Amino acid sequence: MKYSIVATLLISALSGPAAAQFVPSAESLEGLYPGKTYSPYAKRPFPSRVFWGESHLHTALSPDAGLFGNTLGLDEAYRFARGEEVTSATGLPVRLARPLDWMAVADHSDMMGFAPDLFGGAPAIVDTEQGRRWFEGLQQGGEAASSAALDLITTFAQAKLDPKLLAAYSPGSSAYNAIWEDVIEAAERYNDPGVFTTFIAYEWTSLVKGNNLHRNVILRDGARRAEQVVPMVTQEPFGSTDPLDLYAWLETYEAKTGGRALAIAHNGNLSNGLMFPIDAQYTGAAVDENYVTLRDKWEPLYEVTQIKGDGETHPVLSPTDEFADFETWDAGNLDLSEAKTDAMLRTEYAREALKQGLALEEKLGTNPYKFGMVGSTDSHTSLATADEDNYFGKATSAEPSPKRMSHAFAESDKGVFPGWSLSASGYAGVWATENTREAIWDAMARKEVYATTGPRMMVRFFGGWDFTETDLRSRQPAFRGYGDGVPMGGDLKPAPDGAGAPTFMVYALRDPIGANLDRIQIVKGWHAADGTLNEKVYDVAWSDGREPGDDGKLPPVGNTVDLEAASWTNTIGAAELGTVWTDPEFDPSQRAFYYARVIEIPTPRWVVYDAVRFGVEIPEDATTTLQERAYTSPIWYTPAS
Structure with a gap:
């Protein structure tokens, strides 16, 4: 009977207002439990989840996607990434095994939206000799269409576009500004904080004599700030291929809008030695204090793996590393206009750049190659696929078919990229406190990220x-x-x-x-x-x-x-x-x-x-x-x- 009375009194005390006196204070738990409360998950100040995403995807708005058959736009890209089934440009139903948590559609800033207008015969295009010729070739289809698309891309790469045509699809024109507004609107429409995050982004496509110096620009902000600017392009007189000018654009964006932006360099393995300069930039200007300071400030991340090969290291650079020769693309530069030499490798790969950064820091006081690492696809199909059993290729020509692995993806008299060599890669894992633009962008800025070649380990x-x-x-x-x-x-x-x-x-x-x-x-x-x-x-x-x-x-x-x-x-x-x-x-x-x-x-x-x-x-x-x-x-x- 005595035990029952004591138990009853204890239960009564715990269930009444005085129960709080039996709860240990946070201070009494200091040093005993990591979170300063009994529950280690309460008041946790650090990221506890990894969010999987894609920072480099192209839709039909990119000239080198739309011109080669991609008909899928922004809506299909976002719907697919968040887990919905869509139909590919080649008519195949496709769906991810698991949705992504976030995505940045990064269409090329140069001539953004040009391809859909070309197929539609927009007056600003067909009223020029070049535009009319390309339009007629595409309408014929088959070999004529392929020739027209290749001629257009070559003309653009060699900066030989009709000035009227270029002006009609460059920042400041009504057509270009309208497309940028569509990009912003779509990102806003699909952004769902806590569920699926979208970033307003674009790819600045510096291509110096076929050498890849591309960067993806990722904005932390929404429409209110993004609408105050238009992307930077590379074609003169509207833009520049010099990364220093991109850094100036980023500086101007932040000063004008009060927002935040960063750039992600990628695909250095196709830059033929230009991505990570040591002594001089491709312009001939020295790698000096100004260069290292600005690159360190604006490029916290590097895209180390993607469809066009892996960029961690190369067996020539790391001969004792048995895993160095992985998904290696080393035939030449992006358009195979120049063959690769071993001397170029030193300033193309991530591990060597990280080493060179230490020496530059010793010399100039700042490490320009102090980057974190992410993976992305660089797919031009609007489909962010990086799984080996669900791989939809680099472009519509490399979507699933009996012939895609046996036909060359690209070739010239300088070399070849075999169809089978395309890599089903990659994704970025981000340790962030929540699935929002602000949290994921902040994690990227502080480099709390990692790259995978596809698996979500x-x-x-x-x-x-x-x-x-x-x-x-x-x-x-x-x-x-x-x-x-x-x-x-x-x-x-x-x-x-x-x-x-x-x-x-x-x-x-x-x-x-x-x-x-x-x-x-x-x-x-x-x-x-x-x-x-x-x-x-x-x-x-x-x-x-x-x-x-x-x-x-x-x-x-x-x-x-x-x-x-x-x-x-x-x-x-x-x-x-x-x-x-x-x-x-x-x-x-x-x-x-x-x-x-x-x-x-x-x-x-x-x-x-x-x-x-x-x-x-x-x-x-x-x-x-x-x-x-x-x-x-x-x-x-x-x-x-």
Whole structure:
């Protein structure tokens, strides 16, 4: 009876107004629970979700999309990205396996909207000799249409457009300004904060003698600010191909509107050595303090992987890296008007640029190549597809068909890009606090992003000075990662007194509907005292109980790919991998960067799915399997001054 009375009194007390006195205060939990409340998820100040998106998609509004058969516009692009089924320009029903969380449609700013008007016979076009000739060729169809489209693109690339035609489709004209208004309106209409985010964006398409210097401009803002400007173009007298002039446009945009903007450089592997200058820019101007300061300010990200090949590194640049030769495009520049040489590679690839940035920082005080890494498709079909089993190609000519892998995508007397070499890549993962323009743009600006070649694997990467395996075993590594270190894209905090080498905490979870993981690697680059630039790839976590051999290399994970069935099994690899790694060769006097590379087990490339579905042969020289991967943004170390 006594126990019942006590229990009754206790229950009564807990259910009444006085119950609050039994709840521990937040202060009493400090040091015991990471969130300062019992629930570790309450009042959490850091990003807890990764949002998947696309920062580089073209619709029929881009000349080199619409002229080659893409009839899908802004509505279809947004509807597809958010998970709806649409019909491709070649008449095929298509849908993503999973919706994207956000997207930036980045149509080419030059001649934006020209292609639909050309097909429609707009007076401003057909009243010129060039425009009438192209219109008539397109109306004939077949070979005549292809010839007309190629002639138009060549004429544009060589800056030989009729001045009247150029003026009619350049900023300031009624036609151009109306198209920009349509772009803004569509982005506003499909932007659904918390569900699906759209960005107002465009691609500035600098093409210097066929060398790719393109940048995607991403605005943080909505229509009220975007309507105050028109995009920058490259054709004179309306624009410029010089990145310094693009930076001036960005500066003007922010000053005029009070908004925010950033640029993403991409596809350096087709720039033939121009993307990451070391001594001189392509204009002949020096890479000086002004250049490095402006590039660092306006280009926080680099598109490291996309349909036209992977841009992390090249086997010539990284001969000891067994994973360096991945989806490599190195025949020449964008239009194959100039063949590639090994000397060009040094200023084209991300890893080498990160290294060169350390040396430029030592010399000029600012690192212009201190970028985070994202993946995007650069698809010109309005369809953001990066899955091997659902790949709709670069352009309408490369949409699913029995012939697409055996026909050259592009060729000249300088080289060839085989149809099978197109890469089903990639996406950007963004660690943001919520799915809104502001949160995702801010995460991009601070470089808390990573690239994948398509799979949606979750990756965390932190740098600090005293992480331990216990931090990882807690299953909540982000609390310690943010509390005592910095995430991907950040700079290591100053070393505390008595600190040794920095420690890095990395964790990866496979794509829930994808392949297991082979390994996690940490790539280090550093600037030595003698001025040399160095790199090293460390295997830090791996599956299946393997051990490095006498050469220090980890044995291959194996291969379960079934080419006849276009399938594989997850009987090798691991669903998740993680570790805390300490740099064994750390020198506190040397500038350095570190990024994580996560490698999947082998899976079939898209050509294998085509072969099975269409019943066709795969070209003998085609690559049939690949190990998909993720690249985190780096973490940088700078010696104390």
